[in-house]
Amino acid sequence: MKINKLLVTAAVLSFVTAASAxxxxxxxxxxxxxxxxxxxxxxxxxxxxxxxxxxxxxxxxxxxxxxxxxxxxxxxxxxxxxxxxxxxxxxxxxxxxxxxxxxxxxxxxxxxxxxxxxxxxxxxxxxxxxxxxxxxxxxxxxxxxDNYALANVATAPLVQKSLKSWYFLTADYSFGLALESEAAKVVIANGGKVLGSSKHPLNTSDFSSFLLQAQASKAQVVGLANAGADMMTALKQANEFGLTAGGQSIAALLVNLPDVHALGLGSAKDLMFADSFYWDAxxxxxxxxxxxxxxxxxxxxxxxxxxxxxxxxxxxxxxxxxxxxxxxxxxxxxxxxxxxxxxxxxxxxxxxxxxxRDMYLLQVKQPSESKYPWDYYKILDTIAGEKAFRPLKDGNCPFVSAAK
Incomplete structure (x- = not known):
């Protein structure tokens, strides 16, 4: 009996040691x-x-x-x-x-x-x-x-509001190119058309030449397929160039809460976009x-x-x-x-x-609507993950395909 107990104890210790290892x-x-x-x-x-x-x-x-x-x-x-x-x-x-x-x-x-x-x-x-x-x-x-969900959730409602013609200002690397590509697919799928795009380097300080091309396109919407400081700079300069005053709409395809804080509600008001989280939800x-x-x-x-x-x-x-x-x-x-x-x-x-997971269609509040610090967004809609993200069959993931 003692030998059996010793064997059991040794086996348990061996298992614990192996697990810890x-x-x-x-x-x-x-x-x-x-x-x-x-x-x-x-x-x-x-x-x-x-x-x-x-x-x-x-x-x-x-x-x-x-x-x-x-x-x-x-x-x-x-x-x-x-x-x-x-x-x-x-x-x-x-x-x-x-x-x-x-x-x-x-x-x-x-x-x-x-x-x-x-x-x-x-x-x-x-x-x-x-x-x-x-x-x-x-x-x-x-x-x-991901860029598919951002474009899918935010772009379709704008095209469906009769904003059919688009021109993109795009960060010239894999993120921006993919974001433009996904948004363009949504625009076309909803009956719109893409009139062109301008590619800019990461961390650009002067968007004037790109904005002039966007303005000359006479597209109803100028889509910003960039993020962070690039998105904020492009948005500010678009307003300075009078794009919105001239009747064009600006659609920022990726907006983060710190961006809105840096821009201020006066500059960011009414922006509509998709995101996965809002702190005050x-x-x-x-x-x-x-x-x-x-x-x-x-x-x-x-x-x-x-x-x-x-x-x-x-x-x-x-x-x-x-x-x-x-x-x-x-x-x-x-x-x-x-x-x-x-x-x-x-x-x-x-x-x-x-x-x-769920994605949200959000809109930046007017300054008069904000009641306390960081009270910046309105949640317009909640989109179920199955509808927001690309279907598994369309991703062509090699190891998933190989397993089937």
Whole structure:
């Protein structure tokens, strides 16, 4: 009997030791790879790092009995720099998962590396739908919006309001090109037409030549297929050039809450756009956002910062469930677990890594409608994830197709 007990005890200890060994280096390490100083820094940057740390703190600082560590770095919106940082993190610093990665070009490169290293990419900031399409990975999850959903939710209502002719001002890299492409498809599908587009470099300070081309096109709508500082500069200069006074409408296809704050309601009023989160939507969003604001100089979180919290929390739940930080073990578990938190209610992760969640059609309030700080948006409509995001069959994700 004593021998049997000893054997059982040894077996249990062996199982526990083996399970613990699945957590590499005795620590679950998460890297926030983001824009800390460039055109998207206000929308992600230090706020995304804070959101990741809040997720870890709220989880209790440990997962599967092991400590959790958060580190961060600035990829400067350059794919080579972002890839080099990710490779260093994976190869020499024991990072198990990377999150945020606002640049689509950086995200595509890091997703491929994460697959090669069997790590996890929690992409919250990038817009390219290729992350769950032709460049999909079983090690990647795309958490917030993507360009398909942004265009699908926001562009169709404008075309349906008889704003049929469009001209695009587009950031000349993968994110902007994909956003224009998706929006153009929606315009045409709803009976509109695209009269042309102008491509501008990232972080452009002078849009005059591009705006003159847009003005000369006589398009009813000038669509801004850019984001962050580029979107704000283009919008301000469009107003200065008199595009709206001349009868053209401006449609900003990607707007983040910090952008509206920087622009002011006087400049941003009436903008209609899609997003995945608004801090003041309900009691749950307000409760978390007020905790964030208390630690972030009173600034309300944008959707991409809130998304980091949701993604990190869900990742930790999967690590807890599997007692592993190996990508090929953790991501399938993430897809099994339901998502239900302040950021994503009744959501799930699809086979291709796309988080299927509600999207919102929003409009910036008039100055007279805003009653307190950061009271900026009206929620015009809630679009179910199944309708907002690209259907699985249309993404042509290679590993999904191969499995069928």
């Amino acid at each position: 699945e957590i590499s280096n005795g620590t679950v390490k998460i890297g926030v790879l983001t824009d800390m100083s460039g055109p998207y820094a206000d929308n992600v940057g230090p706020g995304s790092v804070l959101a990741a740390k809040m997720a870890v703190e709220d989880y209790g600082g440990k997962v599967a009995g092991m400590p959790i560590e958060v580190i961060s770095a600035d990829h400067q919106n350059k794919a080579d720099i972002g890839l080099a940082l990710a490779r260093k993190w994976y190869d020499t610093e024991g990072v198990d998962a990377i999150t945020e990665v606002v640049s689509s070009g950086v995200a595509l490169a890091v997703q491929q590396l994460s697959r090669e290293k069997d790590k996890v990419l929690l992409a919250t900031g990038p817009g390219t739908p290729d992350l769950t399409g032709k460049a999909c990975s079983p090690n990647g999850v795309h958490w917030a919006y 309900n009691d749950k969003t307000r409760e978390w956002s007020k905790r964030f604001m208390a630690r972030f100089n009173g600034k309300a979180p944008g959707s991409l910062q809130a998304a980091v919290y949701g993604a990190v929390t869900h990742y930790l739940k999967a690590v807890e469930a599997t007692k592993s930080d190996v990508g090929s073990v953790v991501v399938p578990e993430m897809k099994k677990l339901p998502i239900n938190d302040f950021y994503s209610a009744n959501a799930s992760i699809r086979e291709d890594g796309r988080v299927i």
